Every structure is written in C-alpha cells, then in structure tokens.
Amino acid sequence: MHEPGQGLGPEDPRTVGEYAITGKLGEGGMGRVYEGRSPGGRLVAVKVARAELAADEGFRARFRSEIAAARQVGGFHTAQVVDADPDATPPWMVTAFVSGRDLDRTVAEDGPFDEGALYALGAALAEALTAIHACGVVHRDLKPGNVIMSDDGPRVLDFGIARALHDPRLTHTGSVIGTAGFLAPEQIEQGTVGPACDVFALGAVLVHAAGGSAFGEGPAMSLLYRAVHGEPDLSAVPEGLRAMVGSCLAKDPADRPTAPGLLAE
Numbered sequence: 001m002h003e004p005g006q007g008l009g010p011e012d013p014r015t016v017g018e019y020a021i022t023g024k025l026g027e028g029g030m031g032r033v034y035e036g037r038s039p040g041g042r043l044v045a046v047k048v049a050r051a052e053l054a055a056d057e058g059f060r061a062r063f064r065s066e067i068a069a070a071r072q073v074g075g076f077h078t079a080q081v082v083d084a085d086p087d088a089t090p091p092w093m094v095t096a097f098v099s100g101r102d103l104d105r106t107v108a109e110d111g112p113f114d115e116g117a118l119y120a121l122g123a124a125l126a127e128a129l130t131a132i133h134a135c136g137v138v139h140r141d142l143k144p145g146n147v148i149m150s151d152d153g154p155r156v157l158d159f160g161i162a163r164a165l166h167d168p169r170l171t172h173t174g175s176v177i178g179t180a181g182f183l184a185p186e187q188i189e190q191g192t193v194g195p196a197c198d199v200f201a202l203g204a205v206l207v208h209a210a211g212g213s214a215f216g217e218g219p220a221m222s223l224l225y226r227a228v229h230g231e232p233d234l235s236a237v238p239e240g241l242r243a244m245v246g247s248c249l250a251k252d253p254a255d256r257p258t259a260p261g262l263l264a265e
Contacts, residue, residue: 018038031049036094046094067081104143112236119241129202139198140193181223
C-alpha cells in the first residue's frame with residue numbers, strides 16, 4: 001500500500017489543490033490515497049474522499065473536526081497533517097509521506113519479532129495512542145497495515161478520519177466497520193467505543209507481531225465471534241509479555257490498561 005509507482009487511471013486526479021499527483025498508493029473505506037509532491041517538491045500522501053462521502057454534509061463536519069484533532073497530535077507518532085480542504089468536492093487531506101514497510105509486510109518478510117523488539121514496538125505504539133487519545137481521538141481501526149515501521153520508529157497512520165467513518169449516518173444498521181481480528185467486543189456489539197478499544201487492538205497487533213493470531217484465521221464472522229466469546233491465543237507471545245498483552249485483550253473495557261499505563265509499564 002505504501003509503495004509508489006502504481007499507474008494512474010483515467011478516473012484519478014492529476015492535481016489535488018496545489019499538489020501534483022504522481023502515483024497511487026492504495027484505497028480504503030474513505031477513498032483513495034495518492035503519492036504527491038508539494039509545490040516545493042516534498043513527497044506527500046494525498047487522501048481523497050469517496051464521492052458518496054463527499055455528498056454527506058455530516059461527513060464533512062466530522063472530517064473537519066478530525067483534521068483539527070489530527071493536527072494536534074503532530075508528526076512524532078503519526079504522519080503529520082500538512083494541508084486539507086474539507087469543503088472541497090471531494091474533500092481531501094495531505095499528510096507527510098512516511099517511508100517504510102507496514103507491520104504486516106515486515107512480519108511476513110522478516111519473521112516474528114523477538115521479545116526485545118516486541119517490547120520496543122509495544123512501547124512505541126502505547127506512546128502513539130497516548131498522544132492520540134490526549135487529543136480526543138479514538139483510532140478505531142488500529143491494525144498491522146496502519147503501523148508503518150519508519151526509520152525513526154513505528155508510526156500510526158489513518159487515525160484522523162476514523163471517527164468520521166463511523167458516523168451512524170454513513171453506515172447501515174447492524175454493520176461493523178473495522179478489521180476482524182483487531183476489533184474490540186464493544187465495537188462488534190455496537191456498544192460505547194472509547195480509547196479502550198484501541199488498547200484491545202494494540203494487544204492483537206502485538207500478538208500478530210509475535211507471529212501469532214489472537215483470534216485465529218478464517219472468515220471475518222468467525223473472528224468477530226471469537227473476539228466476543230472466545231479467549232485469545234497468546235501462545236506466540238514471549239512469556240515475559242504474555243500477561244501484559246493478555247490484559248489488553250480483556251473482554252470488559254474497564255479491565256484493560258490505559259495507553260499511558262501501558263507505556264509506564
């Protein structure tokens with residue numbers, strides 16, 4: 001998703017605002033993500049909303065508030081927001097380009113993290129979540145594909161629009177948005193979603209980095225069921241980290257540590 005050079009199709013823009021589009025990086029629930037260049041030549045990532053979201057004024061309002069929150073977090077733990085126009089048709093947001101492989105690909109190519117690397121990853125992600133939550137933002141879709149292993153440490157991407165995408169006016173009744181295997185029970189059962197759901201996802205991400213899968217493999221519905229009713233498989237996690245990771249995956253949000261608490265530990 002983060003490799004430049006994919007060709008642009010006839011439906012893809014060549015410019016967004018004052019940014020030249022040079023390639024396609026990927027697409028997701030919000031829309032498409034492009035590689036671009038600033039007027040001064042800096043490499044950026046340009047996120048352009050889907051047309052159906054652009055037509056919803058509620059989405060624009062939430063997108064606007066999330067941009068403001070994302071700017072507060074800054075670029076130390078994330079990809080810094082450098083420009084945005086929530087009133088454009090379609091709305092767009094530009095962030096600094098973060099070079100590196102995502103965690104999913106890193107594990108696939110290099111193998112599972114050892115205990116020391118897993119501690120370092122957990123501390124970095126807990127620090128990122130602490131900064132994000134302090135700004136009143138809940139990621140809601142923390143997963144290996146949203147963690148970039150950059151040269152200066154892991155960075156968490158795509159948190160700034162998470163709440164906007166979960167506006168009930170943009171979803172169907174009974175639908176679950178997110179990634180099975182990393183969603184907390186309260187997200188699956190459409191309960192109250194808060195910072196604790198990101199801590200649950202962090203636990204599942206650490207199991208993945210250790211070479212395991214907290215809720216196994218198979219169809220999404222099976223993973224969702226296990227997350228609500230089953231116990232996580234922590235067998236791949238080094239023994240020294242198993243209790244901490246297990247606490248992140250507690251069914252009850254009140255039983256999970258906070259991100260600052262994890263960071264301190």
